[in-house]
Amino acid sequence: MRWFKRGVGVLLCTYLLALIFMVMPMPGSFDAYRPDWLAIVMLYWVIALPHRVNIGTAWLLGLLADVLLGSTLGIHAAAMAIMVYFAARHFQKIRNFSLSQQMLIVLILVLLKRALVFEIEHFINNAPFVWSYFLPALTSAIIWPWLFLLLRKLRRQFGVS
Amino acid sequence: MNSLFGRGPSLRIRLVLALACSFLLAFIDHRLNALQPARLFLNSLVTPIQYLAIMPEQLLDNVAESLQSRTALQQENAELREQMLVLQGRLQRFHFLQNENSRLRELLDSEPRQESRRMVAEVIAVASDPFSHQLVINKGTLNGVYQSQPVLDSRGIIGQVVSVGTNTSRIILISDQSHAIPLRAERNDLRVLAQGIGDMQQLELMFVPHSTDLEVGDMLVSSGLGGVFPEGYPVAAVTRILRDESLPFARVYAQPVAALDRVRAVLLLWPENAGEAPIYEPNDGSDLPLLPIAEGDTATAPTPANQEGGQ
Numbered sequence: 119m120r121w122f123k124r125g126v127g128v129l130l131c132t133y134l135l136a137l138i139f140m141v142m143p144m145p146g147s148f149d150a151y152r153p154d155w156l157a158i159v160m161l162y163w164v165i166a167l168p169h170r171v172n173i174g175t176a177w178l179l180g181l182l183a184d185v186l187l188g189s190t191l192g193i194h195a196a197a198m199a200i201m202v203y204f205a206a207r208h209f210q211k212i213r214n215f216s217l218s219q220q221m222l223i224v225l226i227l228v229l230l231k232r233a234l235v236f237e238i239e240h241f242i243n244n245a246p247f248v249w250s251y252f253l254p255a256l257t258s259a260i261i262w263p264w265l266f267l268l269l270r271k272l273r274r275q276f277g278v279s
Numbered sequence: 280m281n282s283l284f285g286r287g288p289s290l291r292i293r294l295v296l297a298l299a300c301s302f303l304l305a306f307i308d309h310r311l312n313a314l315q316p317a318r319l320f321l322n323s324l325v326t327p328i329q330y331l332a333i334m335p336e337q338l339l340d341n342v343a344e345s346l347q348s349r350t351a352l353q354q355e356n357a358e359l360r361e362q363m364l365v366l367q368g369r370l371q372r373f374h375f376l377q378n379e380n381s382r383l384r385e386l387l388d389s390e391p392r393q394e395s396r397r398m399v400a401e402v403i404a405v406a407s408d409p410f411s412h413q414l415v416i417n418k419g420t421l422n423g424v425y426q427s428q429p430v431l432d433s434r435g436i437i438g439q440v441v442s443v444g445t446n447t448s449r450i451i452l453i454s455d456q457s458h459a460i461p462l463r464a465e466r467n468d469l470r471v472l473a474q475g476i477g478d479m480q481q482l483e484l485m486f487v488p489h490s491t492d493l494e495v496g497d498m499l500v501s502s503g504l505g506g507v508f509p510e511g512y513p514v515a516a517v518t519r520i521l522r523d524e525s526l527p528f529a530r531v532y533a534q535p536v537a538a539l540d541r542v543r544a545v546l547l548l549w550p551e552n553a554g555e556a557p558i559y560e561p562n563d564g565s566d567l568p569l570l571p572i573a574e575g576d577t578a579t580a581p582t583p584a585n586q587e588g589g590q
Contacts, residue, residue: 122508133326137328138324138328138331138332138401139326139332141329141332141404141406142332142333142335142336143332143336143404143405145331159450159541172290173290173293173294173296173297174293174297176297177297177300177301180301181304184326185318185321185322185324186325186328186329187406187408187411187413188406188408188411188413188415188441188449188451189408189411190305190308190309190412191304191305191307191308191318192301192302192303192304192305192375193305193313194299195297195300195301195304196297196298196301196302196305199294199297199298199301200294200298203290203291203293203294206290207290232546236410239410242305242309243410243411243456243457244395244456244457245410245456245477246456246476246477248477250409251409251410266476267499
């Protein structure tokens, strides 16, 4: 019961903010560059606290993303679960990487997630291929060091472990 | 200390479980289309997130509005008044034509056309996902919005409602790749089917034979055949026709008349044969039924019976 209480608020707040940033309206030209907030916030928590934040959480948040984005239920949930699976399997390695190496990992993982979403969408709804859909992987990687440091500070301050 | 993965199943089993659940959900949602009640609940659940997400933008809008100068406002006011005058002039002509039309239809013993009921809604979110062209508006079941309800903007049809929550609903645009709309050409009543191709500026007309008498610039209006969209609203104009004889059909592209990428406010339509009725909020000017104010017709309760044209 103990792990249920400590820091749950912090976790929930970051999830909520990630979801809000995901759907927040932005000027058209910036919209294509919007980082995949949900994916990178999720990745941070999985790498930092793999015993608490895991595939189940990722799946639930992916489902919420499906509802918010109006896609067929289960698409983002499946993609998030697969992405988090790889992060959780290698969390110890990723933890010991430098920030720049982590950026590369984030780039690959977000790319993987987006490619999965695209493939499923293509299979179900015959979605046409658009290059700009993969741009957020790049911006997610670029923003990763700041997000990492910010969330680490938050985690230490509130003693979430 | 925390033992890693001490509790619960292993990673791989969790992944398999998650994927199985996703697959099942996607199957039920997509193939069986059986998740509408759950969608209503989930949409209502995420409504606060959507309202929180638009708060900064609304705040900025408010600030910008309050910083506007007096002269700019006056100028805008004058422009709007002028526009209203022009529109009212046209409306008078429209009343005359409508009366004449209903009289003529009576002479022909055909059913009189009733005006559909309308409500203005604001767009609160645009799906940032390029695979689904959807909007979220600030009206839901509490306002009488129902699934597959037609939605317009000031120029023409923009789409239909796909799912409703209590306070919000989701609109699928005609440009979405999973949407098709039955149309007819205004010039020669030729019936066509326009499918979205994931491009807000283009629709593709399906199954058009090479010999079809379609020309670039032809206006396409809704034909009312699908039972979703009412008849006669403008939808798109033909922009490109490729008659490649090696293909089974001609490739015809049309541009939607509504500016799908710049919608801020939409018009919800309740056709006369719809089972649902709009529920207007009291004391909300923006939701007043947009009925023509005719002689002695105050249009407080917008039932089809007290609308002109019904007699």
